[in-house]
Amino acid sequence: MKHLLIVCNTPSENTRLLAQQCVAGAEDTDIDAVTTLFKTPLEATADDVIRADGIIIGTTENFGAMSGLIKDFFERIYYPCLEIKQGLPYALYIRAGLDGTGTQVGVEKIITGLRWREIHAPVLLKGDYTDHFAAQTRELGLYMAAGLDNGIF
Numbered sequence: 435m436k437h438l439l440i441v442c443n444t445p446s447e448n449t450r451l452l453a454q455q456c457v458a459g460a461e462d463t464d465i466d467a468v469t470t471l472f473k474t475p476l477e478a479t480a481d482d483v484i485r486a487d488g489i490i491i492g493t494t495e496n497f498g499a500m501s502g503l504i505k506d507f508f509e510r511i512y513y514p515c516l517e518i519k520q521g522l523p524y525a526l527y528i529r530a531g532l533d534g535t536g537t538q539v540g541v542e543k544i545i546t547g548l549r550w551r552e553i554h555a556p557v558l559l560k561g562d563y564t565d566h567f568a569a570q571t572r573e574l575g576l577y578m579a580a581g582l583d584n585g586i587f
Contacts, residue, residue: 436468436582437485440575441478442492443501448563449529453492455568456527459575460490468579475503480514488523488553488582490574495530495537508544520549523587525578527557527571534558553578553587 438460442453453472460470473482483489493504515522526541528534538556545552557574559567581587 436487438468438470438488438490438579438582439478439482439486440470440472440490440492441475441482441504441507442472442490443475443494443503444492445494445501448567449492449494451568452527452529452559452571455572456490456492456575459572459577460579462576462579465576465579465583468582470575470579475501475507478507478511480511483511483515483522484518486519486522488525488578488587489550490525490527490578491541492527492571493529493537493541495528495532495534498532498536500528500537500540504541512544512548516548522548522550523553523578523581524550525552525554525557525574527559527574529567530558530560532560534560551587553581 444450493500
């Protein structure tokens with residue numbers, strides 16, 4: 435059994451929906467050998483990351499950067515996971531009011547240091563909220579879980 439960890443900042447109703455849809459995609463009935471664990475950034479621990487075979491990070495864009503809670507998550511897990519989880523498959527989605535560029539760069543700098551392996555281009559959900567955003571996070575969850583299920587990642 436593979437383990438997928440989904441860590442998302444969810445400060446609003448629409449960001450909670452995005453996270454729920456990401457989890458729903460990962461738990462699709464066609465996925466047989468993957469368990470999904472959803473945690474908020476404050477709940478997620480280094481042990482959760484160490485047990486994971488893949489991780490999806492969802493963050494809001496706050497003042498042109500990643501959310502403080504996601505940054506806190508990275509600060510707490512960075513050194514305990516640095517040597518152990520190199521090559522961890524990851525995906526990222528960003529709920530951005532602006533363009534998400536600063537957020538993406540900030541997250542990718544940390545992930546480069548962790549030496550995790552990107553399995554999907556970052557999903558940038560820019561501008562006013564649309565229902566299509568939830569479909570995109572659902573697809574991302576399904577993509578990651580299917581890749582783990584089939585031994586691709």
